[in-house]
Amino acid sequence: MKYISTRGHAPDLSFEEAMLTGLASDGGLYVPETIPTLSMDEIASFAGQSYEDVAFRVMKPFIGETFTDAEFKEIIAKAYATFSHDARAPLVQLGPNHFLLELFHGPTLAFKDFAMQLIGQLFQAALERRGDRVTIVGATSGDTGSAAIEAFKGLHNVDVFILFPHGRVSDVQRRQMTTPTEANVHALAVEGDFDDCQAALKEMFADHEFRDGVKLAAVNSINWARVLAQVVYYFTSAVSLGAPHRKVSFTVPTGNFGDIFAGYIAKKMGLPIEELVIATNHNDILHRTMETGACTKQGVTPSISPSMDIQVSSNFERALFDVYDREGAAIAQLMDEFKAGEFKISQGAMDRLRDLFASGRASEDETSQAIAAFHARTTEVLCPHTAVAVKVAEAHLSDVPMISLATAHPAKFPAAVEAACGIHPELPERMGDLFGKDERFTVVPNDLATLKALVKERLA
Ligand SMILES: *Cc1c(COP(=O)(O)O)cnc(C)c1O
Secondary structure (H helix, E strand, O other), X not given: OOEEEOOOOOOOEOHHHHHHHOEOOOOOEEEEOOOOOOOHHHHHOOOOOOHHHXXXXXXXXXXXXXXXXXXXXXXXXXXXXXXXXXXXXXXXXXXXXXXEEEOOOOOOOEOHHHHHHHHHHHHHHHHHHHOOOEEEEEEOOOHHXXXXXXXXXXXXXXXXXXXXXXXXXXXXHHHHHHOOOOOOEEEEEEEOOHHHHHHHHHHHHHOHHHHHHHOEEOOOOOOHHHHHHHHHHHHHHHHHOOOOOOOEEEEEEOOOOHHHHHHHHHHHOOOOEEEEEEEEOOOOHHHHHHHHOEEEOOOOOOOOOHHHOOOOOOOHHHHHHHHOOOOHHHHHHHHHHHHOOEEEOOHHHHHHHHHHOEEXXXXXXXXXXXXXXXXXXHOOOOOHHHHHHHXXXXXXXXXXXXXXXXXXXXXXXXHHHHHHHOOOOOOOHHHHHHHOOOOOOEEEEOOHHHHHHHHHHHHO
């Protein structure tokens, strides 16, 4: 299996190389050259199998010969052993024909654990074999950083540095990043906002001497291996509701288009999905693009679902690549226009996008009301991101079962949840001592030279 760049000018890579590289050298994103398909019989045979067994069968065609079957099975087993629920991604019923896919039973209580726990093990196995080590630097507004630290802590061949905006992440998120005691974990509180962290990260990657010197690697959501890991739960949940003999629909709370793109891959692999609904908060660039055909930056307004507060939806590029018949030059041009604030999608490409995806947006009020309403109707306490999905999904209910993705545990966002429904969501017992542990982090000025020097010093 070869991986190609969405902008057409980077070398083709193997799965392992694409995973360790992250971003393509032409600024594009890596995608598989072809999408393997599974037969109806194969999909039907997933019924009753463990999450790990389905994960192996869904992902194996994409990784080619990177690992032996035995190695890959062990990687998957280790990745999901850290989850607190045997089903890994259990489904609960919210209402007539409306289901909730709980993706928050991983160690940091958000769906990012599904991908991050897997790539932690994949990196470890690949680097061990190469006798190599890398330095992972990530920027986070909260969930990605905690998931990355949890996944990479204690691994021999990796140092992980996470830049987070000082004083601007929730207490739970910060403590998840600052309480691990492993020596290869470096939590850096930058005196700036998330955009400053992101900008510092990009400049580190742009500085080739620094990048090669410390062997920088990226695990942000454009890393193909992260998308791949997320394809699996579309299969397990659909099959448990009768697929492939019965169709299902999904509503996905999204910002960076990573999670819903994984659903699109599942559909291309042969999973009969009726509707894939994009759900955004008031930072609704994706919904506006679907409505108008113009992708226009408008700035970010903070919301109660902060992990979707984004205006550059990186993974959308992968969907555009397909609806533009995989013409890298066309995508490179659109992305160039976007630097100035806007690009317009051709009518043909828009028709195909609307065939593939529906969309909706939930305002802050609608999100809070959804938390309150579903708590009253079902006793289910939704996190604000999940509430965005559930609200948008309600406009798409039909005789096809609808699965809304629950991307985080409500206790990760206690203030918004309590304000909406009066319930203070408690952390699960296994996280219980989070607030009793010592914190360890370094406050750094928002200055690139200081950050780079600190990384080098820690590695020495
Ligand atoms: C990251 C995140 C999202 C959005 O994920 P995308 O990759 O942008 O689709 C939604 N909900 C939660 C809780 C998240 O952490």
